[in-house]
Amino acid sequence: MSAFHWQQQGTDGAARAGTLHTAHGDVSTPTFMPVGTVGTVKAMTMDAVRSTGAGIVLGNTYHLMLRPGAERVAALGGLHRFMDWPGPILTDSGGFQVMSLGALRKLDADGVTFRSHIDGSKHRLTPESSTRIQHLLDATITMCFDECPALPAEDEVIAKSMRLSMAWAARSREAFVARQGYAQFGIVQGGTSTQLRAESVAALRGIGFEGYAIGGLAVGEGQALMFSTLEATVPLLPADRPRYLMGVGTPDDLVGGVQRGIDMFDCVMPTRAGRTARAYTAQGQMNLRNARFADDAAPLEQDCDCLACTRHSRAYLHHLFRAGEMLGPMLLTWHNIAYYQRLMRGLRSAIVEGRLDAHAAALRAGWQSGPPAPAPA
Incomplete structure (x- = not known):
């Protein structure tokens, strides 16, 4: 050792x-x-x-x-x-x-x-x-x-x-x-x-x-x-x-x-947010309690490999929180921690490759863009 x-x-x-x-x-x-x-x-x-x-x-x-x-x-x-x-x-x-x-x-x-x-x-x-x-x-x-x-x-x-x-x-x-x-x-x-x-x-x-x-x-x-x-x-x-x-x-x-x-x-932010229906994504924060997600068939985030994104829709996550089911906070916490880890990996790669400022600017532009319109079922 x-x-x-x-x-x-x-x-x-x-x-x-x-x-x-x-x-x-x-x-x-x-x-x-x-x-x-x-x-x-x-x-x-x-x-x-x-x-x-x-x-x-x-x-x-x-x-x-x-x-x-x-x-x-x-x-x-x-x-x-x-x-x-x-x-x-x-x-x-x-x-x-x-x-x-x-x-x-x-x-x-x-x-x-x-x-x-x-x-x-x-x-x-x-x-x-x-x-x-x-x-x-x-x-x-x-x-x-x-x-x-x-x-x-x-x-x-x-x-x-x-x-x-x-x-x-x-x-x-x-x-x-x-x-x-x-x-x-x-x-x-x-x-x-x-x-x-x-x-x-x-x-x-x-x-x-x-x-x-x-x-x-x-x-x-x-x-x-x-x-x-x-x-x-x-x-x-x-x-x-x-x-x-x-x-x-x-x-x-x-x-x-x-x-x-x-x-x-x-x-504690990503775990606390997950328990209160807030998701961190490349397009900024989403509140999965919002009615706009009730019929949204899209995954929470397209390029995320967590269980919330690969197996479920925004509509399902919205339903879990509206129904008071504990699976909602579990899935969204999983996603938020996965997002933070992916953010760190991206920053590390950008440092090694000498493109950190450009990468940071792209991240901030993405957060300002907001989530795309709901996908129809």
Whole structure:
């Protein structure tokens, strides 16, 4: 087994194509990680996830520590066996989820005390315990524990939070058990301040991690500000390490992130959209609840090889949602994850072939075109 590392295969401007080598297999980048928060990508079997071409999925420390418990998962063979995913798994540290609890949590310099959203029971997370839980889960990629302030916030609040996160990053690193093919990523914080982001990067590089994530974006600041923050931050990161933009996002966000040098993404958007009848396609979004699809015999998307598109019509998908059948969310989630994976493969090919900007322009033109008129039965 080789050491965890990212190997570059091509560049186009700031964009990179490469391969992530891990203890649980290799992943082509840029890559989108389906979110499997509690050990499942909602509405999908892992065979279905595999069929989309996904190479890595995400789990969450906060949710899994509460239910079923990290020790239980470890006793049952680890998260890979537990959820039937032998490939790489990245685990979010739980910091974002804990911070979102509001009045249910209390922050101090050592960590966070909080009450479970499930049953109100009292728990505590620190950099050390978060890292230990991720170790018990057998996460391929462990995220350091960070603090995520609610935005908008004053510069002093963001600065204080970022510096606390950097102190926690050092403690997370000390608690991390290094193993061949495993990694821990530091998380860059600092809001949209280029100065604070630079300070955060310098602190993380001083500690030293196998990869670097950019957190605290896509939280309402707008796409233009997110992109300008990436343009100021990404060049400061080590060129030989993977770069992960956390919690992002729409297909257009992914394209813009790739153009600015990001290698890894995750977001609940495609799975959540699938459960609410929204499909992502090369012609933009479709709401399958709309009456215009009731008699539409065309497949959801002509060139998609997912089960929703190869076996069923838009009319059938519309019917499933109108009838409240669970198969509708399952099929549409499958399609959306397949679309995101196809989007990533297309971006990778365009980078290797040196045509990324033209490819990105064509993608955006397609999204603006809208779906064609309904096909008659």
